[in-house]
Amino acid sequence: xxxxxxxxxxxxxxxxxxxxxxxxxxxxxxxxxxxxxxxxxxxxxxxxxxxxxxxxxxxxxxxxxxxxxxxxxxxxxxxxxxxxxxxxxxxxxxxxxxxxxxxxxxxxxxxxxxxxxxxxxxxxxxxxxxxxxxxxxxxxxxxxxxxxxxxxxxxxxxxxxxxxxxxxxxxxxxxxxxxxxxxxxxxxxxxxxxxxxxxxxxxxxxxxxxxxxxxxxxxxxxxxxxxxxxxxxxxxxxxxxxxxxxxxxxxxxxxxxxxxxxxxxx
Amino acid sequence: xxxxxxxxxxxxxxxxxxxxxxxxxxxxxxxxxxxxxxxxxxxxxxxxxxxxxxxxxxxxxxxxxxxxxxxxxxxxxxxxxxxxxxxxxxxxxxxxxxxxxxxxxxxxxxxxxxxxxxxxxxxxxxxxxxxxxxxxxxxxxxxxxxxxxxxxxxxxxxxxxxxxxxxxxxxxxxxxxxxxxxxxxxxxxxxxxxxxxxxxxxxxxxxxxxxxxxxxxxxxxxxxxxxxxxxxxxxxxxxxxxxxxxxxxxxxxxxxxxxxxxxxxxxxx
Numbered sequence: 462x463x464x465x466x467x468x469x470x471x472x473x474x475x476x477x478x479x480x481x482x483x484x485x486x487x488x489x490x491x492x493x494x495x496x497x498x499x500x501x502x503x504x505x506x507x508x509x510x511x512x513x514x515x516x517x518x519x520x521x522x523x524x525x526x527x528x529x530x531x532x533x534x535x536x537x538x539x540x541x542x543x544x545x546x547x548x549x550x551x552x553x554x555x556x557x558x559x560x561x562x563x564x565x566x567x568x569x570x571x572x573x574x575x576x577x578x579x580x581x582x583x584x585x586x587x588x589x590x591x592x593x594x595x596x597x598x599x600x601x602x603x604x605x606x607x608x609x610x611x612x613x614x615x616x617x618x619x620x621x622x623x624x625x626x627x628x629x630x631x632x633x634x635x636x637x638x639x640x641x642x643x644x645x646x647x648x649x650x651x652x653x654x655x656x657x658x659x660x661x662x663x664x665x666x667x668x669x670x671x672x673x674x675x676x677x678x679x680x681x682x683x684x685x686x687x688x689x690x691x692x693x694x695x696x697x698x699x700x701x702x703x704x705x706x707x708x709x710x711x712x713x714x715x716x717x718x719x720x721x722x723x724x725x726x727x
Numbered sequence: 728x729x730x731x732x733x734x735x736x737x738x739x740x741x742x743x744x745x746x747x748x749x750x751x752x753x754x755x756x757x758x759x760x761x762x763x764x765x766x767x768x769x770x771x772x773x774x775x776x777x778x779x780x781x782x783x784x785x786x787x788x789x790x791x792x793x794x795x796x797x798x799x800x801x802x803x804x805x806x807x808x809x810x811x812x813x814x815x816x817x818x819x820x821x822x823x824x825x826x827x828x829x830x831x832x833x834x835x836x837x838x839x840x841x842x843x844x845x846x847x848x849x850x851x852x853x854x855x856x857x858x859x860x861x862x863x864x865x866x867x868x869x870x871x872x873x874x875x876x877x878x879x880x881x882x883x884x885x886x887x888x889x890x891x892x893x894x895x896x897x898x899x900x901x902x903x904x905x906x907x908x909x910x911x912x913x914x915x916x917x918x919x920x921x922x923x924x925x926x927x928x929x930x931x932x933x934x935x936x937x938x939x940x941x942x943x944x945x946x947x948x949x950x951x952x953x954x955x956x957x958x959x960x961x962x963x964x965x966x967x968x969x970x971x972x973x974x975x976x977x978x979x980x981x982x983x984x985x986x987x988x989x990x991x992x993x994x995x996x
Contacts (some may be wrong), residue, residue, distance in 0.1 A: 475950065477946060482777065505903060511818065526900070527944075550904075555820075585820075626914070626931060660930065
């Protein structure tokens with residue numbers, strides 16, 4: 462709905478206050494150059510019942526704050542570096558994750574997402590291709606691509622709040638690794654727990670490059686509460702509180718701790 | 728804030744319509760909610776409540792440009808050929824969203840600007856031949872509502888005439904929240920593969936008739952256009968008319984665009 466066919470390097474898009482209603486597709490895509498920035502605030506999207514109604518693109522060096530997105534595809538698209546997103550409320554329909562970090566191998570760094578409230582989500586089936594999760598990394602959408610161990614995806618998410626029905630919310634994270642990862646999650650609350658069965662389970666399988674080298678999976682989670690209980694290195698397992706199913710080959714890459722006292726995988 | 732009241736509301740030419748496209752010069756108005764805003768103990772001012780309905784009253788279409796053809800996602804026959812598989816447009820959820828073309832699931836919203844604490848009154852009711860009748864039947868309505876995100880709590884009280892009043896504190900970042908009545912909730916269920924209308928696992932509980940309140944801060948200073956060596960193009964309210972709204976050379980004018988500023992605006996398909 463917001464589009465540009467020939468945007469040039471260095472241009473900026475400033476957008477304050479609009480409400481986008483009943484979008485039929487992605488609401489914002491600019492073509493011509495990726496080296497542009499946007500400043501978006503008080504931005505609302507409603508009635509996004511159709512598939513493929515993504516949230517806005519977050520180009521490099523963008524500042525996005527105070528947004529409300531009803532969305533039936535990737536809500537927050539982390540494809541570029543140097544992006545700050547603050548105070549976002551997401552009402553998620555069933556296609557793709559809340560935060561999409563995958564489907565291509567990208568070098569991304571300096572992404573900060575703070576005060577993210579997921580107020581609704583409803584996934585009809587457990588997926589990894591279009592991940593049914595809060596944070597999701599899809600496998601390659603285009604053929605002919607290979608995992609790239611020279612690239613790293615780096616992001617920090619703080620103050621993530623997920624509300625669900627009494628049955629719980631979908632999984633925290635599902636990634637099909639395409640690059641190395643360095644993800645920090647600081648303060649995560651699943652107010653009503655995680656869904657029983659597959660939908661509540663976080664999944665990160667082992668992926669290697671053509672030479673058999675494993676990708677790095679640096680994941681650091683602090684102060685993560687599920688249904689009021691603290692997730693630790695003692696209860697993270699796929700069949701316990703955290704419902705984390707990270708391939709055993711990544712053991713020692715990742716850790717869960719609390720700011721009150723750290724416990725690390727050893 | 729132009730009117731000196733510490734807040735500003737908008738009103739539009741509304742059309743209550745759960746079945747079809749609205750007239751081009753009108754906007755879809757909530758069939759269920761009315762919202763008023765005031766400073767504590769001041770005068771109420773109505774804030775127009777918009778409404779979105781699944782498929783926008785256009786049926787199961789492939790593209791917004793298919794109008795007036797409908798159901799272009801469904802199989803059809805072209806001469807001897809059967810064309811077009813039945814495509815999932817993302818809207819079918821096991822919950823019945825339409826009946827005989829009439830929306831059963833809706834999403835309403837209202838937006839106002841404010842720079843002081845305000846009270847927001849939310850009333851539920853029904854329209855009959857252009858006349859609004861407020862629901863008065865539910866006692867203790869304020870106790871039967873939740874505002875999400877719940878991480879930002881609000882003081883909620885019953886209004887004397889049947890609605891609820893929410894105190895929305897001044898906030899430089901504004902507030903955007905969902906007002907959800909317990910007697911209006913809808914369960915989304917799955918059998919593990921697809922949505923089902925009964926049985927299975929509950930994966931979501933949402934209001935049937937959603938209501939969002941967007942309390943916007945005033946336009947920040949950096950976004951106020953300053954005089955300078957650029958062309959300031961001001962859009963008029965109403966549908967965009969390319970010939971007059973985009974200039975005689977149309978979109979070509981946008982090639983020199985350095986900055987696009989958008990003040991509160993509604994975009995609707």
